[in-house]
Amino acid sequence: MSIRRTILIIDDDADSREVVREALEGKQFDFLEAKTGEEAIELFTAHDIDVVTCDIMLPGADGIEVLRHIKEVKSDAQVIMLTGLNAVDTAVEAMRLGALDYLTKPIRLKELRVVIDRAIQQKELTEERDEWRRQVARYSGRLLGKSPAMKRIFHIIEQAAPTRSTVLLTGETGTGKDQVAQEIHEQSRRSNKPLIKVDCASLPESLLESELFGHVRGAFTGAFKDRKGRFELADGGTLFLNEIGEMSAGAQQRLLRILQDGELERVGSNTTIHVDVRVLAATNKDLQQCIAENKFREDLYYRLRVVQIHLAPLRERREDIPILAQSFLERYSEETGKELQQFDHDVIEFFLSYPWPGNVRELQHAVEHAAIFAQGRAVTLHNLPEEITRMPVSSVSRAQDSAQIIEKYENSIVIPIGSTLEDAELEIIRLTLEKVGGNKEEAARVLGLSRSSLYRRLPKLAQNDES
Incomplete structure (x- = not known):
């Protein structure tokens, strides 16, 4: 973790609060603690909180009320609910309100660490998305990139x-x-x-x-x-x-x-x-x-x-190529009335290997050409202009240099704009299960979920696939 994060621990039991602290020992966290729902709401409002762990049973406002208030103040807050009750109704209500996960006491330290790590990852993704939106809003979508040169x-x-x-x-x-x-x-x-x-x-x-x-x-x-x-x-x-x-x-x-x-x-x-x-x-x-x-x-x-x-030149900031290409794809997908979402692996590999003598303008025209001829939801190598695909490129050395970028793109999941959070979550679970060959225990590990949390989501995934 590159920056310190702040965790708000909400529990009226001092020993339970200490367990959470112990689970996160050695990590770059600052801790705030609250014994009541009212105290928790006050702390959350006054501080920049990254992750919240919240007991369901609290004096005064209970955990569900605190969760509801937190989500009203900050909809993307990462909240993990903890309880000594094995109450399915309460768990369902907490997840419906936007809790990241729901763990039962006594808390298993390893499981809590996994969920906290997932919460931080989700926080980082949210921050990256917000930065992207600020960048697009500030620069009207004309200037995009994350390379040191563009920054x-x-x-x-x-x-x-x-x-x-x-x-x-x-x-x-x-x-x-x-x-x-x-x-x-x-x-x-x-x-x-x-x-x-x-x-x-x-x-x-x-x-x-x-x-x-x-x-x-x-x-x-x-x-x-x-x-x-x-x-x-x-x-x-x-x-x-x-x-x-x-x-x-x-x-x-x-x-x-x-x-x-x-x-x-x-x-x-x-x-x-x-x-x-x-x-x-x-x-x-x-x-x-x-x-x-x-x-x-x-x-x-x-x-x-x-x-x-x-x-x-674009060849010197290749990490910007997938971002730019995806941005152009979204633009031309809308203009052509198609539902294009992504590029095949070999297209991204080619993009990262090609020298782009015409730089960003040439990339834009290549994606526009591909969008016109693409069928389905993914752009293939055959959709690209022949004048660039037949040009020899030093693919071996460049492919080795760009392996990390390709892997990052391939391991990403495209969620269409307009999807609900629930649809996005179910799509991530579905694709992860495909990746691990249906092994639910391995899928839970990759997703940072407890097995019980994954199993609670499977019925909805089955309903989604049937519809």
């Missing part, structure tokens, strides 16, 4: 976005520089103002300055009227200059002046115009090499690189 980018965005500093985004084509620029703008104080995007590589040199800075009538052949440039259109907001390494020397000089003084003149005019624009720039070139070759101004480079964000 660093999230941190830089959070720190840099509220400022007005220029940001230089570097990285190969398709790594997501456009999405990062979008997120910086969305999280800035300028988010209610326009974000204007300019692809410097797509504009001829003769038109780039006019496009950026505007022109007046008669400035050149075809200039029949005054026209605002992108800087004026972005006034008060953000201007994103993509592929800035393609900018001409004249445009670089004009840009430097705007960054220094906030002033520009339209092409063909001597009238100075003041603008308030935050500049974000991106390139897939090595600008320092361009400086050495006298193709890019060094003073402009340092003006642009107040904050730099480098987006690593």
